[in-house]
Amino acid sequence: MTNELKKIALIGQPNVGKSSLFNRIAKKRIAIVSDMAGTTRDIRKHEVEILDRDALMLDTGGIDDTNDAIFSNVKRKAVECAKEADIILFMVDGKKIPDEKDKELFYELQTLGKKLALVVNKIDNDKEKDERLWAFFEFGIDEENLFGISVSHNRGTKSLFEWIWEKLPPRVEEEVINYEVDDDDYLEDFLAPVEDINESADFQDDGEIRVAIIGRTNVGKSSILNALVGAERSVVSPIAGTTIDPVDESFEYKDKNITFVDTAGLRRRGKIEGIEKFALMRTKEMLEIANLALVVLDASEELYDLDEKIAGLVDQYGLGTIIVLNKWDENREDFKEFEEKVRRKFKFLYYAPIIAVSAKTGRSIDRLKDKLVEIYENYSQRVPTSTLNKAIETAVMRHALPSPAGNFLRIYYSTQFETKPPRIALIMNKPKLLHFSYKRYLINFLRDNINFEGTPIHLVARGKGQREESEEELEDF
Incomplete structure (x- = not known):
């Protein structure tokens, strides 16, 4: 059903408030929100309800047109996401003067022929609306497609949601309802503060294989996710800590629905600063939801005490487990020796199989998929x-x-x-x-x-x- 929904893409530079708007539309905290620029780097998806109409919300990484390898990759993926979307919300910072990079990208998006809105965030009052909003007509946008809002103060979002609602088809299974768009009583619940939403209500045991991918930073978790899913879903970079938010991706395999949670890389407690505190908290939340875990180790390096501490989280949450040795060279012949070293280090995971893979070359990726299904069957079996x-x-x-x-x-x-x-x-x-x-x-x-x-x-x-x-x-x- 997901692929039948209209897609809404959120595009914009870092720290303009896209994740906060994403959370408000989704009515729950999914994206990590922080004042630190560049927090969101991957594309997250979530089915949302705009009044009585359904859509698939896509939150993209903040676009920063620099020479940095990460952000150039993020920009490419964000533009690709915009091409696939039906509706594009281009978000800018209303506290700043119109940016030339923003205007250049906005003109590029206009050529796609999609429903396009320019969302100017951080317009906190009428005075700022009068003094600042007019400057953004430089983008060549019609007045009906320009919105001055403040996500943090829940100001101006009603008009934006109404605009989106008009672009979405009604539900097929239900009679079309003629909404009075000025019905504040109906909108009151929809525009409720994010913190009032019960986040745990959505997660029920539905028999789905939910796999948490954990490990130190830069051991190749995102690369393994991409190799398993068979597409570039998560931003991959040699720079440690590229993945901040967990990214949920699902696919069908052997009549099973497998959902991967690519968790943020974990670091030593003393080095967890700023946004990584949120990432660590979110990782633990994902482990509570998951039923299987891939403990990813870098086979090209020595094992660290931190590897053992991270693996201990799996033991703590009682998950089915596979130990994955990533970056395994095809010509290596010391598997038995390395396996014994892993067994000594992770005695508490003695029941977990060890599989050597290479996300880069695809070595043993199919075997890893088969093993996921097998372990889940063991994990969920009821013995007579x-x-x-x-x-x-x-x-x-x-x-x-x-x-x-x-x-x-x-x-x-x-x-x-x-x-x-x-x-x-x-x-x-x-x-x-x-x-x-x-x-x-x-x-x-x-x-x-x-x-x-x-x-x-x-x-x-x-x-x-x-x-x-x-x-x-x-x-x-």
Whole structure:
């Protein structure tokens, strides 16, 4: 359905307020907002509702016409995005005089023949509107397509939303409603402050494979995303920290809908300054939503303690996991040696498969796609109770339950009570006396007999009639 929606592109230089407008239209905080120029560098997409009409909003990277490799790439991608859009909102800073670079790009956009509006932000009052807005007629824009607004003060946005609404088709499945555009009661909810919106309401367990891509800066996360999706969706640059906002991209593979979250590169806590604090916070939010994770390591470098700390986030959130060695040379023959080094460093992810890839050459990318589907199936599987009981009974026969302080322990039966990740209950006579080392033995035995590759397993010892486990009873292996 997404590809049937009209597309609205937000174009403009850094720090003019595009992300804030994007958030207001989307009615939730999706884009990271900051006073630091150049915060947004990738294209984010979100389905929005303009009054009663639907559209796909595209927020592009801020265009800064310099020689910097990142921003030249951002400008190219922003213009490409504008060509694909049906409606273009070109945003400028009303606190500044009209910029020649802005006018040059605006003239280029006019030649595309799209619905084009010039949005002058930071017009905070009537005095500024009278004194500043007239100068932007230099762009050759008609008055009905020129809007002086203040996103931060929610001023002038009503007229802009009405203009967009008129350019969108009505919903096919519903009767066309004749809106009175001056109906402030109807618009009141639509123009509600961003902070009043419940962000978590949209995220429900819909069976979609949601993959978080994490790792240090410049290990190749964006390049891996592009290689997996099969298109250049995320800005790629050799400069560390290019990706600031996570970028959601979906595609179909083997009858599965896979959504990738290319998270911002993480740095040492002491070096997280300014916008990277927001990026770190957003990364953790994405890990809460994801069910699988790719822990990306740079195979051309030594492993760092920071790699281990970042990987610990995956363990913390209980995600299905694949360790990806990026930048792997085709001619290297030391995989076993490097694999052992990774295993020593990431003992807590011993269940995660390790795949060596090259995003640049495409080496093993298809294998990585296959493994994502396989790990998700393991992560979401529900093992029959009979199968679990048979495995546990065999394990107890091979290694008898301990008798702490002479106490006789007995497992009545076992059952899986949850998925994503798998949670298994051992129904026992004295659950508090079962030592964690024996739980570990049982988990390893289950892994030897049931395919749990790539997924943590939560094992809980419970008494008869006990429904909930405490944090002390929960063990992750």
